[in-house]
Amino acid sequence: MESFKELMKDGRFKFAFIVICVLALMSILSFFSPYNPLKWNVVPRDLPPRWPHILGTTSQGQDLFWQSTFAIRNSLIIALIASSISRVIAVIVGLIAGYKGGKVDTILMSINDSFVVMPLLPILILIASVMRENLTMVTLGLILSLFGWAWDARVIRSQILSLREREFTYTAILSGTRTFSLVIKEYFPFIIPIIFSTVINNMIWAIGMEVTLAILGLTNIEVPTIGTMIHWAVNYQSMLLGYWWWILTPVVISILLFVALYLLSSSLSEYLDPRTRIQRIGKAGQ
Amino acid sequence: MDILKTENLKSYYILEMGETKKEVKAVNDVTINIHEDEIYGIAGESGCGKSTFLKTICKLVEPPLRMIGGTIYYQIDGKYVEITEIKEEDFRKLRWKYISYIPQGSMNALNPIIRIRESFKDFFTAHQKIENEERDFEEPLKKHLSALGLPVRVLKSYPHQLSGGMRQRTTIALATILKPRIIVADEPTTALDVVAQRAVIQLLKDIQKLQKNTIILVTHDMAVHANITDRIGIMYAGMFVEEARTDDIFENPLHPYTKFLIASLPKMGDKTYKPSVPGVPPSLSNLPPGCPFHPRCPYVMDICKKEIPQLVELNTEHKSACFLNSKERVE
């Protein structure tokens, strides 16, 4: 609670926190939506924003506000699936590479670096274009998690490498602690902050990928996500026809979401970094 | 004549976290005079404020460190100048020509991606114009290096190609290229092996003999002090607790803390147990009232717990800040 109070003094964190809360609230509202998001022509078409359709309606006869609540919810679900599973992979790879070292480390890291360097978008396009209709939200989350672990596995590995050299590791090993319980008891407290600081960035990446693939028409475009909303708006030439509210709603929501997540992660990691902490403290003294 | 003097100098690290404010009193009311043409040593345990004192007198103060009070005078052409009154750009010009700095032996003081010659040139041209490369720079540089016994080939190297000792000697050559009046050396022998330490000490001695400038040498290593310094100031918890000629201090230390420091030194043929200072140094952010040494002092008296003893001259050029000594005087 104390640290939350201090974080709220950071303008970036405050902004991000409020935006995330609003978006989270919207995604909860989706459960109370009067309309079925998968059905068309439930409201009059092409209405500009005014009561009761505060964000307007689409050419498909859908209410943009309620559609957005579903879109935010679904995009967040995909991002959470992708980032949580990829954390698990990253932790496993990072732990094994860092703890075993030697040949295992070399091989794992060289695969790891391949995933870092690889142009992921064309590969994801290939996968998605093969799967097409079978690409549900859960499968998309899974696929993204298979590609989104490499950066963070490296971070975890280097943390483990430095922990392995510390005194307590030797003490633990010499006193006969088993590897598994050593890792769980002694190393995890150091790994958890890394998981938290990387999870947000990974979510940003996953949402971005979802948006990209959806706009290309490669996901299940019937399900409302931020990406599919943009897809339909672009497909119906909403911009040319002057239905600006249609394209603007998902674009603004996505920008708010991306910026808020980014600010959240950067203010958090700055807060957790002991060095910038000292600098900040020093500044306050002036 | 004094080349540099401070009056009631105070430098604190100020840390502020939310509502709580923390002051680390690294330099706490220091008044000293440093003469021309001498090697002045500053000794003390790590964390006693030695390095901070050096940073303050070199005007290398950056937050969270702040100079809280007091004055620092440089003597420039026979006149005392208060350094906070010197403009930033003018002070920049004073650096290296008037006062230069030798970093700790473990520091990577040289830009790792340029050759040593480049580093020399950067520091040189910051203060002196080069019209003719050969005449104004190359020749004096080579002369300077050979006078200090350094091979000219180091100029062609990158820092990582030199050994630790060689790198430190190169840094010393770099710090003395413009023959500064004051050289400030912060633990120049730390992290070097014994042979390299010896070479560095000899180099500092040679330079001082050659250029007749003042060296302010900070090290916790009393053996180095015995070897090279003319006078020594002993620092404890941000204050100077004793100051005297080097031979004086080793023969007749007055402050109990100095006595411990000297007594802990090994002597030839002496195989007795060496007592070290009992207890631990106080936290600079939470100093005990009165004399900061009193919790560790075997001769502690009531007054020590209440009042801070002042640094007073007891014998010729021998000052000490201890009620034990001043009381002896009074009685």
Place this chain on the structure above:
Amino acid sequence: MLFFKRYLLPRIVQFLVVVFVGITIVFIVPRLTPVDPVQQVINRITAQGAFLDPAAVDSMRKSLTELYGLEGSMLQQYFAFWGRLFRGDFGPSLFQFPIPVTQLIMTSLPWTAGLLISTTLISWIVGNLLGGLAGYFKDRRWAKVLDNISMVIRPIPYYIFALLLLILFAYLFPIFPSAGGYSVGRRIGFNWAFISDVLKHSFLPATSLVVLGIAANFMTMKLIVSNIVAEDYVMYAKAGGLKESKIAFKYVLKNGLLPQITGLALSLGQIFGGALITEIVFSYPGIGTLVYGAINSGDYNLIMGVTSLSVIGIAGATLIIDLLYPLFDPRIRHR
């Protein structure tokens, strides 16, 4: 020799591993899915209303199977795949039959390469320069303004940003053409009229790549520099009274650029993905638009060709940057 063993060899091996892993993924993916690509193409053709008798379907299936390299056991297919790759043969395009995929890619490649190389260079140089200076003079007003701007731009994905630019400059303030690589009907040639037309058309796509690229480089460089200013040699240069500008450029920026060279190598894959997206938004006649067409027409051969080539291209470019790195860092060059 030691340099070769310690520095060059691991990088060359890494290049081979990237290519191996990437190409293997490209090979496996279409075969792992329950979807039979051959059946899918046939379905699409029959769905378009054409009636085919079973014999014709059979022969089509056979030729498609051959076309996809789906004959024989998995292992045979795999080796055949590599064999064709070495010959630069990705088979014919399914949609623009029988033009070879390679030929289609080669027509689009110069557009993408031109856009990608120029924007990457510009954003790398400008972003690092600004980021380095803003990191060094972090208390100046302009540094804070730039910091806030890039903080907001940085997390926006290419697609969204390109859409924003399109809304702004092609519809609201129609200054730039919204689509294409050059005006319809203009003759391609090496003359000023054509070049200026191309530049005008590539302005918006280039801007979207450059702005995002600058913001990304800016943020990373600022972080790097905030560590470098605490380095001993920077403090020492200050103690030595060097001029601020000299410290900023020769001591801080120059050292900060080194990790950014490696960073560039690592982020090439992402930049490439961004370029694909930008091309699609602006209908720029490069690889991205080619891929988009292939997605819409179900042209697997083309998608596989582009994916394989981009893996090799990006891995190759990364290798080149890695091999050039010792030129900038004497600590690697002189062990």
